[in-house]
Amino acid sequence: MTEFLKAAFKVDYPGFNLDVDLKLPASGITVVFGPSGSGKTTLLRCLAGLEKSGRMEIAGKVWQDENVFIPVNKRAIGMVFQEARLFPHLNVRENLLYGYKRTPLGLRKLHLEEVVRVLALENLLQRGIEKLSGGEKQRVALGRALLTSPQILLMDEPLAALDTQRKTEIIPFIRKIEKELSIPIIYVTHSMSEVLQLVDTMVILKNGKVVDCGPVEKVFSDIHLRDAIGDQHSGAVLDTTVLEHDTEFGITRLDFMGQELSVPIQNINPGQELRVHIHSKDVSLATQPPEGLTSVLNILKTKVKKIGKNVGYSVDIELDAGRPLLATITRKSLSNLNLQPGQSIFAFIKAIRMVHDSENI
Amino acid sequence: MELNSLDFGPVWLTLQLAGVTVVILLVIGTPMAWWLAHTQSKMRVGIEAVVALPLVLPPTVLGFYLLIMLGPNGWIGGPVQALTGAPLSFTFAGLVFASTLYSLPFVVQPLQSNFESLGNVPLETAASLGASRWDAFFSVILPLSRRGYLTATVLGFAHTLGEFGVVLMVGGNIPGKTKVISIEIYDRVEVLEYTQAHILSASLLLFSFLVLVMVYSINKKLPVHVS
Secondary structure, X not given: OOEEEEEEEEEEEOOEEEXXXXXEEOOOEEEEEOOOOOOHHHHXXXXXXXXXXXXXXXXXXXXXXXXXXXXXXXXXXXXXXXXXXXXXXXXXXXXXXXXXXXXXXXXXXOOHHHHHHXXXXXXXXXXXXXXXXXXXXXXXXXXXHHOOOOOEEEEEOOOOOOOHHHHHHHHHHXXXXXXXXXXXXXXXXXXXXHHHHHOOEEEEEEOOEEEEEEEHHHHHOOHHHHHHHOOOOOEEEEXXXXXXXXXXXXXXXXXXXXXXXXXXXXXXXXXXXXXXXXXXXXXXXXXXXXXXXXXXXXXXXXXXXXXXXEEOOEEEEEEEOOOEEEEEEEHHHHHHHOOOOOOEEEEEEOOOEEOOOHHHO | OOHHHOOOHHHHHHHHHHHXXXXXXXXXXXXXXXXXXXXXXXXXXXXXXXXXXXXXXXXXHHHHHHHHHHOOOOOOHHHHHHHHOOOOOOOHHHHHHHHHHHHHHHHHHHHHHHHHHHOOHHHHHHHHOOOOHHHHHHHHHHHHOHXXXXXXXXXXXXXXXXXXXXXXXXXXXXXXXXXXXXXXXXXXXXXXXXXXXXXXHHHHHHHHHHHHHHHHHHHHHOOOOOO
């Protein structure tokens, strides 16, 4: 991981303090996740220069420390807030160009045509703000922030005010921005479904402190993070590639690190990526491949990596399937199987969820 | 009593006074209102109270202190006399000064509540898009404050138009210099010239009414910006 952004902030408010020390990668979407009051927004405001505190550097350049403080309007950041915050006295086009006009000529890397194309804003340009839907407003706000050609895009719960349908409408655009325009994004949210769909690097905040920070596949399968992630989400996030569709049985076959998984048929072209989530309770273990027939379609060859602490009658087992995978089994089964770290084991996967079906997450 | 004995000098003088006063008030009232809306200073309460004083003080009290302040021995009138050879009291400039103080809350308060209702959001948003504070003020805050400025202008103008006590104390009753419409009406009534008093009063009434109608209709057409 190339370190791109280093930040250490200390903020003290009555009843709340933020104390973080972060190193984040130069690409991809970093999701800052945590319950409300955990300091997510404050962290973002510190990065933006809206709160004076601590030190931060980006791409080797110091933006703030004891001696330096680059003010908000001089920082190459783009900000998108929960409310679109468009200027009501300007139309869509004027809103989009507000920041562009204020960006020094030499630093303008993104231009109106490109941003309008990526965000599909062609038909909105001449419209007044009050005639836009919530989702359209957020897309314009995104475009306006992008047109300042930021080195980093800061997003503060940008979808929180939208209904589920609008959310699914915006999320692909956020991924597209990261991929096509290669702008790293720091994305604050308390919604697990947004996390699963967007995250590359995850920062978990709690009571103003960083609980954990790392690549998504590691964080979700970390048995120590079960509490922070939430029981219902603890498991594994796997990035797979679509192999082919089996229309006869209504199944899409996926490649995962050389092994195969099958899911209900998806409207995605072969070769495309598909991210899936596997709940730890949907994974059972067997020391042998099944003899004869089984109704379970998805079986992965894995190794036992770590055995977690007992929680009541159950226990978490961290597996290595090329990527980490988590299984929750009973203590009785653990004893029967006599599992040891390093041992080969077959993981029977009873259910796979597509992360873009946010309703199911 | 003939109508042609009616002198419209005071009407013209009044409009001039109200116009000049409002322009000055908008210029000095904007930074004051901005400061009051955004400061966390402990002085805020004190300054707010001072700005609101003309609302509660009898105009004669304000006029009395202004008379002393602007007179030949006052701490404003004195230096002015040394500089120009005449004190400020009983001059048009003195009237402008007095009216500015007297109408201050009518301009500062609507602007302040306007800035407060806009809050920090438009400023922060503009800053995140690269706008400096001045730039953000002129490109975002000002266009979003049209209603606030309209209210401030009308209240400031109308209030100056109707002042009597302060003018009488500071300006006296000098035709062409300090004799404004409210004093002219008072004079006419004193000498029982009711027709002239009627005409002047009625025209002031009509004028005020028309201005307010105009303002409210413009106000209705301006978009409401809810942040």
